[in-house]
Amino acid sequence: MEHLNEIAAAFRQASIPCAAREPLSRHTSFQIGGPAALFCEPQNKRQLARAVAVCRQAGVRYYLLGKGTNILFADEGFDGVVIHIGEVLGNIECNGLSVTAQAGAALSKVCIAAANEGLSGLEFAYGIPGCVGGAVYMNAGAYGGEIKDVLACATFLDETGAERTLQAGELQLGYRTSVFEREPWCILSATFTLREDDTGPIRERMADYARRRMEKQPLDMPSAGSTFKRPEGAYAGALIDQCGLRGYAIGGAQVSQKHCGFIVNTGNATCADVLCLADTVCKIVTDETGFRLEKEVRVVK
Numbered sequence: 629m630e631h632l633n634e635i636a637a638a639f640r641q642a643s644i645p646c647a648a649r650e651p652l653s654r655h656t657s658f659q660i661g662g663p664a665a666l667f668c669e670p671q672n673k674r675q676l677a678r679a680v681a682v683c684r685q686a687g688v689r690y691y692l693l694g695k696g697t698n699i700l701f702a703d704e705g706f707d708g709v710v711i712h713i714g715e716v717l718g719n720i721e722c723n724g725l726s727v728t729a730q731a732g733a734a735l736s737k738v739c740i741a742a743a744n745e746g747l748s749g750l751e752f753a754y755g756i757p758g759c760v761g762g763a764v765y766m767n768a769g770a771y772g773g774e775i776k777d778v779l780a781c782a783t784f785l786d787e788t789g790a791e792r793t794l795q796a797g798e799l800q801l802g803y804r805t806s807v808f809e810r811e812p813w814c815i816l817s818a819t820f821t822l823r824e825d826d827t828g829p830i831r832e833r834m835a836d837y838a839r840r841r842m843e844k845q846p847l848d849m850p851s852a853g854s855t856f857k858r859p860e861g862a863y864a865g866a867l868i869d870q871c872g873l874r875g876y877a878i879g880g881a882q883v884s885q886k887h888c889g890f891i892v893n894t895g896n897a898t899c900a901d902v903l904c905l906a907d908t909v910c911k912i913v914t915d916e917t918g919f920r921l922e923k924e925v926r927v928v929k
Contacts, residue, residue, distance in 0.1 A: 631686050632666050635709060638682045645669045652701040655693060655712065657757060658925075659850040660899050661701025664710040671716050673730075673816060679711050680814050681789050691928060692814055694732065694759035698766065698852050702929040703899045713761055722747065726780065728819040731761030735768070738820075739834060748825035749778040754834040755841045757853065761815040765808045766926075767801045771837055776801035780821040785814040804857055804924055846884040850893040852925040855906060859919045865889030868909055871916050878905040903927065 632648070639646040646668035652661030670676040683690035689708030693699065717732035722745045729738045739754040752773030756763065764782050767775050779796040786792050800807040808815060841847065856864035868874070868888035876883045880897030883905070884890040891902055891909075910921045 631688050632709070635682055635686055635688060636666055639666075639668050639679065642675060642678045642682075643671075644675045644679055645671070650710070652696075652705060652710065655710075656696035656699050656701060656852070657850060658696075658700055658852045658893055658897075658902070660703075660893060660897055660902065661699075662703050662705025664706045664708075666709045667712065668709065669712045669714055669716075673717065676711070676713065676717065676814065676816075677785055677789060677791075679709075680785060683709050683711070684787075684789070692761070694762040695734065695757060697757040698762060698924070698926055700852060700899055700902055700925050700927045702927075704929070706928060713759070715759075718759070725822055725824065726819055727822060728817055729760045730817045731759060731764075731815045733760045734758075735760060735763050742820070742822055743827055743830040743834060746824055746827050746830070747822035748830050748833075749773075749822040750820060751830060751833040751837060755838050760818050764799075764815055764818050765806060766804050767806050769804075771840075774801075774803075778820045778822060780819045782818045783816045784808070785816060787812045791816065844887055846886040846890050846892050849884070850897075851884070851890050854889050854924050855891040856889060856910075856921045857924045859921060862917075862919050863889070864913075864921055867913050867917050867919055867921070871909075871912050873909055873912065876905070876909070878908065881905040883909065899927075 636646055648666055649663040650667035651663050653659050668679055670679050691710050693710050693712050713732045715732050717730045720729045720733050720741045727742050735753050735756050735758055739750045742750050752771045756768055763775050781793050781795045783793045865888040873883050874888050875885045879901030880894050881901035882892055882894050884892045906923055913921050
């Protein structure tokens with residue numbers, strides 16, 4: 629606690645807004661999670677670099693949080709510092725066939741900015757609820773597209789606090805993974821290389837994807853999006869439905885009635901409820917079909 633008091637003082641000295649015991653349920657799409665020991669919201673890149681440096685120098689755990697759309701925090705909360713990279717760190721710039729966006733930019737806003745410039749390639753990402761940093765971190769994808777298909781490079785703070793840029797081919801981008809999962813780096817921005825097209829058809833494709841999401845996904849209920857990764861040769865939602873688990877619930881966590889690949893919070897779910905339900909679903913699917921499901925949602929304890 630003494631370390632955290634010192635960190636809070638350092639944040640205040642750097643004019644970084646911070647709060648103790650901030651409920652993480654307020655900052656995640658699942659609406660689940662206990663308090664962060666300390667929660668801060670850098671207002672610019674300099675403050676972000678300072679916040680990370682202070683935590684590293686103090687040897688205190690920290691977690692970089694974007695829009696919180698693929699995160700499940702523990703009921704006990706997080707005993708370190710949560711650094712929230714919000715849309716204040718969300719500048720978007722278009723230059724020729726390139727779009728560069730800061731880590732806090734909402735992915736859908738980047739898609740709209742690209743469409744307005746007649747740039748195609750990001751339509752698949754329209755409606756993915758996360759931010760650019762999170763999308764690069766996990767190589768987000770949908771409808772046959774992935775971030776790695778259009779990512780040119782990413783700029784980040786490395787473990788020494790130095791600002792570096794790596795090309796997409798150096799980022800070990802795979803199915804819902806990247807080098808950022810394995811290195812203590814902080815994504816600052818990403819540049820996407822797109823192709824020219826007429827704005828009308830681009831917007832039509834985006835509208836089609838949005839309509840399909842609305843029809844098939846439980847967007848009206850708190851969740852972390854797709855709960856399970858797609859196993860090779862099958863679809864998680866179809867396997868779960870095949871096992872008769874549509875609507876199956878433990879506590880306040882439920883396999884969505886609308887799309888079995890989603891676990892939703894019916895109103896009072898805990899992290900323990902979600903994990904118990906996810907593990908139960910995985911076991912039943914493996915026992916009955918032979919396919920092994922892996923959680924896509926990131927669990928932070």
